[in-house]
Amino acid sequence: MNVLIIILSTLVALEFFFIMYLETFATTSSRTAKTFSMSKDDLENEKISTLLKNQGIYNGLIGLGILYLLIFTKNYNGSLLAIMIYIILVALYGSFSSGNKSIFFKQGTLAVIVAILLLIQLMI
Template identity: 40%
Template sequence: MMILSTILVALVALEHVYILVLEMFMWTTPRAQKAFGTSKQFAQDTKSLAANQGLYNGFLAAGLLWGLLHPNDTTGFQLQLFFLICVGVAAIYGGLTSKKSILLVQGFPAFVAILAVLLANL
């Protein structure tokens, strides 16, 4: 179960690195506009706001990776759980206030990872 939880946490971290790249560096590209359902004008007008959002997603990814790499297993567990819960809360908020698909795309992997981390650390 430990290997599965590690893989799931790493996947959530990688997803947030990808979101960081989309929001910070690719926001005005057709790929990001399609992913976030924005227009060219909206993307241009909100470029700095999106970069800020991307930075926060990077912090979530960094926290998850920190939890995976921490030499103390107990601290690593706590870090993973904390940052996965942060991702889950952000997904719930985003799903309720923006796009419902955020619950599935970001929330579901986070909640599955939370379950796996908890089960691996029983």
């Protein structure tokens, strides 16, 4: 089960690096516009662009934190569970605040799976 947790957690980290890429480096791309259901004109607004880039850094650091735990710590279960719960809560908030329920499934599904596996492992 530990290998599965590592693989899925790595996928969560990669997902957050991709979100960071969209928000920070490809801020005005058509892919970013489609992903966030925004127009390219909205994304070219300097204030929105700055906000997205800032949010992108946060997302990248979440990915980095996950990889740090997996690579440099021996007992990462508790900390990794805390990060997964954080991701789940953020996905829920994003889903409900935007009215777009698919956000939860896109951003939170892997984190839910990892959290369940971690809880099972902690109970064993």
